[in-house]
Amino acid sequence: MFKINENYLKLPGSYLFSAIGRKVAAYSQAHPDKKIIRLGIGDVTQPLAPAIIEALHGAVEEMGKAETFHGYAPDQGYEFLRSVIARQDYQDRGCQIAADEIFVSDGAKCDSGNIQEIFSLDNRIAVCDPVYPVYVDSNAMAGRTGSYDAGTGTWSNVIYMPCSMENGFVPSLPEEKPDMIYLCFPNNPTGATITRAQLQEWVDYAIRTGAVILYDAAYEAYISERDVPHSIYECQGARNCAIELRSFSKNAGFTGVRLGFTVVPRDLKCGDVRLHDLWARRHGTKYNGAPYIVQRAGWAVYSEAGRQQLQEQVAYYMENASTIYKGLTEAGYTVSGGINAPYIWLKTPGNMTSWEFFDCLLEQVGVVGTPGSGFGPSGEGYFRLTAFGSHENTAEALDRMKKLTF
Amino acid sequence: MFKINENYLKLPGSYLFSAIGRKVAAYSQAHPDKKIIRLGIGDVTQPLAPAIIEALHGAVEEMGKAETFHGYAPDQGYEFLRSVIARQDYQDRGCQIAADEIFVSDGAKCDSGNIQEIFSLDNRIAVCDPVYPVYVDSNAMAGRTGSYDAGTGTWSNVIYMPCSMENGFVPSLPEEKPDMIYLCFPNNPTGATITRAQLQEWVDYAIRTGAVILYDAAYEAYISERDVPHSIYECQGARNCAIELRSFSKNAGFTGVRLGFTVVPRDLKCGDVRLHDLWARRHGTKYNGAPYIVQRAGWAVYSEAGRQQLQEQVAYYMENASTIYKGLTEAGYTVSGGINAPYIWLKTPGNMTSWEFFDCLLEQVGVVGTPGSGFGPSGEGYFRLTAFGSHENTAEALDRMKKLTF
Numbered sequence: 001m002f003k004i005n006e007n008y009l010k011l012p013g014s015y016l017f018s019a020i021g022r023k024v025a026a027y028s029q030a031h032p033d034k035k036i037i038r039l040g041i042g043d044v045t046q047p048l049a050p051a052i053i054e055a056l057h058g059a060v061e062e063m064g065k066a067e068t069f070h071g072y073a074p075d076q077g078y079e080f081l082r083s084v085i086a087r088q089d090y091q092d093r094g095c096q097i098a099a100d101e102i103f104v105s106d107g108a109k110c111d112s113g114n115i116q117e118i119f120s121l122d123n124r125i126a127v128c129d130p131v132y133p134v135y136v137d138s139n140a141m142a143g144r145t146g147s148y149d150a151g152t153g154t155w156s157n158v159i160y161m162p163c164s165m166e167n168g169f170v171p172s173l174p175e176e177k178p179d180m181i182y183l184c185f186p187n188n189p190t191g192a193t194i195t196r197a198q199l200q201e202w203v204d205y206a207i208r209t210g211a212v213i214l215y216d217a218a219y220e221a222y223i224s225e226r227d228v229p230h231s232i233y234e235c236q237g238a239r240n241c242a243i244e245l246r247s248f249s250k251n252a253g254f255t256g257v258r259l260g261f262t263v264v265p266r267d268l269k270c271g272d273v274r275l276h277d278l279w280a281r282r283h284g285t286k287y288n289g290a291p292y293i294v295q296r297a298g299w300a301v302y303s304e305a306g307r308q309q310l311q312e313q314v315a316y317y318m319e320n321a322s323t324i325y326k327g328l329t330e331a332g333y334t335v336s337g338g339i340n341a342p343y344i345w346l347k348t349p350g351n352m353t354s355w356e357f358f359d360c361l362l363e364q365v366g367v368v369g370t371p372g373s374g375f376g377p378s379g380e381g382y383f384r385l386t387a388f389g390s391h392e393n394t395a396e397a398l399d400r401m402k403k404l405t406f
Numbered sequence: 407m408f409k410i411n412e413n414y415l416k417l418p419g420s421y422l423f424s425a426i427g428r429k430v431a432a433y434s435q436a437h438p439d440k441k442i443i444r445l446g447i448g449d450v451t452q453p454l455a456p457a458i459i460e461a462l463h464g465a466v467e468e469m470g471k472a473e474t475f476h477g478y479a480p481d482q483g484y485e486f487l488r489s490v491i492a493r494q495d496y497q498d499r500g501c502q503i504a505a506d507e508i509f510v511s512d513g514a515k516c517d518s519g520n521i522q523e524i525f526s527l528d529n530r531i532a533v534c535d536p537v538y539p540v541y542v543d544s545n546a547m548a549g550r551t552g553s554y555d556a557g558t559g560t561w562s563n564v565i566y567m568p569c570s571m572e573n574g575f576v577p578s579l580p581e582e583k584p585d586m587i588y589l590c591f592p593n594n595p596t597g598a599t600i601t602r603a604q605l606q607e608w609v610d611y612a613i614r615t616g617a618v619i620l621y622d623a624a625y626e627a628y629i630s631e632r633d634v635p636h637s638i639y640e641c642q643g644a645r646n647c648a649i650e651l652r653s654f655s656k657n658a659g660f661t662g663v664r665l666g667f668t669v670v671p672r673d674l675k676c677g678d679v680r681l682h683d684l685w686a687r688r689h690g691t692k693y694n695g696a697p698y699i700v701q702r703a704g705w706a707v708y709s710e711a712g713r714q715q716l717q718e719q720v721a722y723y724m725e726n727a728s729t730i731y732k733g734l735t736e737a738g739y740t741v742s743g744g745i746n747a748p749y750i751w752l753k754t755p756g757n758m759t760s761w762e763f764f765d766c767l768l769e770q771v772g773v774v775g776t777p778g779s780g781f782g783p784s785g786e787g788y789f790r791l792t793a794f795g796s797h798e799n800t801a802e803a804l805d806r807m808k809k810l811t812f
Contacts, residue, residue: 001616002585003526004676008684043477053470056699057463063662064459066796070662071449106512106664106694113692117547120409137691141523179408210407256469256476256698258512270410278414285543286519288512291700292662293462390472 007143012150016133016374017041020358027362037397039324039385040368042188042343044253046316048297049309052252055300059293073289076280077104077261081295084302085261089246095233101265101276103283104290104298108218108247108260113138114286115214115243115262118278119180126159126178128171130189130375130382132216135182153377162378163190165347169336170194173205181206183232184216186223189375189384190345191321191337196229203232206241212268212275213242218260221251221314223340239265243275250342252301252310259290259298317342320394321387327398342387345372350406357383365400413549418556422539422780423447426764433768443803445730445791446774448594448749450659452722454703455715458658461706465699479695482686483510483667487701490708491667495652501639507671507682509689510696510704514624514653514666519544520692521620521649521668524684525586532565532584534577536595536781536788538622541588559783568784569596571753575742576600579611587612589638590622592629595781595790596751597727597743602635609638612647618674618681619648624666627657627720629746645671649681656748658707658716665696665704723748726800727793733804748793751778756812763789771806 020040028036048056062068076082082099090097105111112134116125125139136158139145146157154160159178161171169192170185183202185194194202206213215232223230232238244263248254264276290298300306325338334347348357354371361367361383372382389397426446434442454462468474482488488505496503511517518540522531531545542564545551552563560566565584567577575598589608591600600608612619621638629636638644650669654660670682696704706712731744740753754763760777767773767789778788795803 002529002618002676004679004681004684005524005526008524008687009679011687014687014690041478045472045475045477047472047475048469050470053466056466056469060459060462060466063454063462064456066451066453069451069453069659071451072447072661109694110692118411118414120411123408134691141688141691212408253475255478256695258694258697270408273410273415275410278410281414281417281420282547284420285540285547286516288515288664289662291664291697293699294697 005141007141010148011137011140012148016371020368020370023359023362024368027366031366034366036366036368037389037393037400038368039389039394039397040370042250042386042388043255044250044388045390046253046313048253048257049306049313051300051303051306051309052297055296056293059296063293070292073292073295075284075287075289076100077102077290078292078295081299084299088302090231090233093230093234095231096239097233097263097265101263103262103264103279104295105260105262105287106258106290107249108216108245109134111245111260111262112214112216114282115245115279116142116144116180118275118282119212123179124157124159125180125182126161126174127182128163128184128187129160129377130163130372130379131182132184132188133375135214160376160378163187163192164378165334165336168192169345170198173201177209177211179211181211181213182216183213184218186219186228186341188219189343189370189372189379191341191343192345193223193225193228193340195227196234197227199229199232200235203235203238203241207237211241214245215242216245218245218247219250219341220246221310222318222342224318225340228340233263233265239267241268243268248298248301251314253313254297257294257297259294316391317387320389320391323391323394323398324385324387328401331402338387344385344387346383346385348381348383351381352406354380354383360404360406361401364404367397367400411547413547416554417543417546418554422777426774426776429765429768430774433772437772440772442772442774443795443799443806444774445795445800445803446776448792448794449661450656450794451796452659452719454659454663455712455719457706457709457712457715458703461702462699465702469699476698479698479701481690481693481695482506483508483696484698484701487705490705494708496637496639499636499640501637502645503639503669503671507669509668509670509685510701511666511668511693512664512696513655514622514651515540517651517666517668518620518622520688521651521685522548522550522586524681524688525618529585530563530565531586531588532567532580533588534569534590534593535566535783536569536778536785537588538590538594539781541620566782566784569593569598570784571740571742574598575751576604579607583615583617585617587617587619588622589619590624592625592634592747594625595749595776595778595785597747597749598751599629599631599634599746601633602640603633605635605638606641609641609644609647613643617647620651621648622651624651624653625656625747626652627716628724628748630724631746634746639669639671645673647674649674654704654707657720659719663700663703665700722797723793726795726797729797729800729804730791730793734807737808744793750791750793752789752791754787754789757787758812760786760789766810766812767807770810773803773806
């Protein structure tokens with residue numbers, strides 16, 4: 001008789017977004033005339049930039065003719081895309097990353113979920129708290145996280161690194177030694193960043209203790225301050241201890257197009273074994289390349305026209321971030337994030353729990369956000385708003401929020 | 407100190423396609439004037455059908471306008487695609503499969519590699535020999551296959567089910583009881599099929615012994631004979647014991663577009679646990695949906711125009727299969743496959759090994775195929791040719807093969 005992977009049964013239900021969905025649906029039904037403004041889920045709303053649309057049409061044309069048709073893509077991605085990534089995202093910033101250290105994929109969510117496969121089940125992971133749920137859940141499914149305590153919302157074999165207002169949402173080096181450290185900066189959900197000097201401390205720590213850092217830089221396009229690193233490879237020694245995950249979702253509006261990449265430097269080894277070889281094997285065996293037309297769209301992101309158009313798109317969203325940040329600050333909220341990231345993280349007023357504030361916001365003014373407690377225990381008492389709406393909706397949401405009474 | 411997944415180190419190198427690549431490169435260098443005809447790798451060559459191109463352009467247009475832009479897709483796939491699949495591929499054939507039992511993905515290779523994750527590491531797998539390498543390799547990476555014996559090319563904890571001319575390349579029920587049974591019909595690499603009555607025996611066996619069948623039907627569009635099932639759900643009881651994997655790669659030329667789906671019926675359970683829930687959780691946590699434009703292209707596959715154009719495309723390739731099958735038979739070869747599948751499986755002449763025949767074919771006449779031994783020990787003495795070339799190249803390859811001397 002076949003048996004299932006019992007680790008799946010330990011996972012708590014994905015209450016967060018289903019609970020949000022249920023509450024929003026109930027509100028809609030009760031108030032069919034009221035317009036709801038959604039600043040909850042981190043999905044973009046602006047259309048793809050013209051340079052990307054043009055590249056997509058061009059690639060579709062190619063697929064319709066025998067002479068220019070493209071079948072199976074190289075597992076690791078087309079050279080035309082990997083080389084432009086290596087040059088513009090890394091070499092032009094002084095990072096020594098070669099095109100063959102880039103693995104193109106269908107998105108950073110998949111890569112964040114899959115990357116743990118090349119590591120031993122005996123490794124112990126450390127995550128920030130609050131945290132993007134995929135890091136923990138994918139390790140839980142593999143059996144690396146011990147047992148779940150529903151009371152505290154934590155796993156017995158995970159090292160949680162609290163991020164709160166007190167430490168500027170940048171964790172301290174953990175007391176217990178982890179083997180795999182997940183870091184995400186600019187951070188989802190807090191919108192916090194790390195300075196180059198702070199990140200260097202993490203790299204030094206990883207080298208000193210033999211840990212590997214899984215660095216999620218999905219939001220790097222939103223960085224506006226100079227001492228904030230765009231890549232972990234801006235730090236000395238990172239080629240020996242870090243894997244970096246990148247996404248096209250937020251810098252180019254690709255949430256529905258699906259493209260990302262992972263960097264695995266050839267210097268990153270466990271004994272004699274290069275992690276690059278393991279990830280190449282994983283890619284070659286269980287993945288079959290990103291679509292040609294999507295890789296052409298990705299290539300257009302790096303064209304001169306594409307870069308300019310996307311700078312404007314990022315600026316559009318960051319204007320929302322600024323609207324929210326300033327508006328809430330003026331209204332007396334304690335706010336962080338929003339400077340180098342499309343997320344605003346606010347302290348719930350009047351000591352409300354995250355869910356109490358969610359209910360209050362939805363029921364009083366029809367605005368939807370995300371309760372911070374859904375991202376981990378240290379998210380309790382916080383709330384996330386995203387900058388991915390339209391200017392009009394964002395401004396209206398702020399006007400409405402100023403009318404809240406508690 | 408972090409540790410790696412040691413199972414990866416047990417994997418043999420992917421000698422097959424790299425060895426083919428090296429040999430072809432050496433031949434090209436030695437004979438730069440000679441045209442090589444490649445009937446080795448199973449990649450399509452015909453351009454995408456006009457109905458698909460039109461759907462792609464239309465979807466690209468939508469992505470360029472705010473009102474019709476699509477962000478994150480539903481994890482499981484858009485309803486418009488899942489419902490047309492459920493109706494045309496299943497309900498119209500009398501199979502009780504609902505739209506919410508379809509999980510759209512970026513291809514059957516990924517799904518074949520990932521599906522093992524929802525099962526216990528204690529399960530024992532059974533595979534046909536020869537076999538598509540992903541089934542075994544993905545289980546080896548997870549640690550389910552024991553140790554590898556390079557001499558025999560087999561894993562200690564895998565049940566191999568030999569498929570040879572004697573059993574018409576359809577395996578007998580295994581003597582040892584497996585927990586998970588991988589079946590692929592029409593088969594890659596042998597091109598063999600299974601009758602509905604034969605497949606029913608497997609379903610009955612799985613129910614009797616408590617096994618789950620992972621049924622790969624990637625080549626179902628090539629079926630031409632009436633008693634050959636297009637889906638395992640044509641068999642009684644399959645909803646209780648089988649998962650089916652499907653691909654758009656070969657029926658619609660999507661090798662470079664990337665789309666597939668997996669069917670997990672709600673009746674398929676281990677105790678009280680529905681595998682549907684586990685796969686939904688896996689999809690939701692480690693996958694982020696197939697691109698909107700690609701799902702629209704998939705939808706066009708089921709339109710009236712799309713169906714007609716793709717029938718012609720399949721017929722084009724099957725004319726190649728017929729050319730190869732007849733040509734080789736006339737030349738005195740022992741040939742199988744090619745009737746309900748785009749693969750022709752031939753017995754190497756003169757008791758040559760698979761690799762000896764590969765060398766002979768390349769060096770004497772510049773034709774590239776795939777040595778059967780690369781798919782497993784029972785493939786020794788066989789050779790695979792694919793029907794995915796152009797008519798001209800296929801005819802020329804046959805003319806050349808008739809001039810071979812051994």
